[in-house]
Amino acid sequence: MANEQAIQMELQDTFPYLNEKIVVTRERRIWAEVASEHFFEVFDYLVKHPKWDFPILCLITGLDSGDNLEFIYHLARRDGTMFNLKTFVPKSNPVHKTVTTDYFPGAELYERELVDVLGAKIEGLPPGNRYPLPDGWPDGQYPLRKDWTPDMLDKGNL
Template sequence: MDTSTALEKAAAILQPWALATATPEPNRLDVVIERGSLIPAVKALVKARWGFFSALTGLDQPPSGDGEPVREGCVEVLYHFCSAAAVVTLRVSVPYSDAKIDSICEVIPSATLYERELIEMFGVECTGTPNTERLLLSDDWPEGVYPLRKSFTGFQQAEGQEANHGSAA
């Protein structure tokens, strides 16, 4: 199956849930979906045996600054599926105020590590994910601080304490 056929097939599979689609590069297809459509869309790809789940990317979109059109801060979650050279990305946006997304682990069990990373780096809750223990951040990392959000610019150096540096040995 060549790349364009694979992408056409994926577009047909995902068509029922697609809010918008884009082809940023010849070998890629981006499909924007509602978060409620995530599980059915992922199921459809898996059922059709379209490629494999390759990676999960979080993208922080902070709220607009002064003088810009008002936009609420949100995290965009990208689910990348690869089939040979073709890459399909499901794009789901969740607002800061309700940063929740369904876990896809019931469909793809190996997604657990990626979801744990998303939870601690971006503060997006993955509803139903089997394990929410810390994966990457140190045990003494403060709750509610999400390092890959743009608003995080490092800790203020506290007195006598090395910031940004785990002391739990």
């Protein structure tokens, strides 16, 4: 796990606010938490810095964690190492910038899903069809939030 620990040490040295926020859980798996205001500094460094080179975005996971929405960006290197970068935005103002324009155009559906099922606001996401909910889905209903239950839905409108 020398490789993973080297990434951990280097990142902590470069970004002091990541101290004790990076965990290596096993071979090829690194997890880190970063505040949303610092997110793009770390993300840019991981994706674009030639030394680290995480050229693949496997997936974005969105979660409802109480007062916040949590987003996990699952980055990967060609050698199989995954860096799972988490960030949080408040539910009262769940705004985050898109990664489709500057980094991963293939992330479009992941971000549209955050908008549809969790109610995130993704700034800079190019216009396009919604995904994955139907066109008649009522505004303000976000099915993957923990307080949402299927009986809140008036199926007659769909």
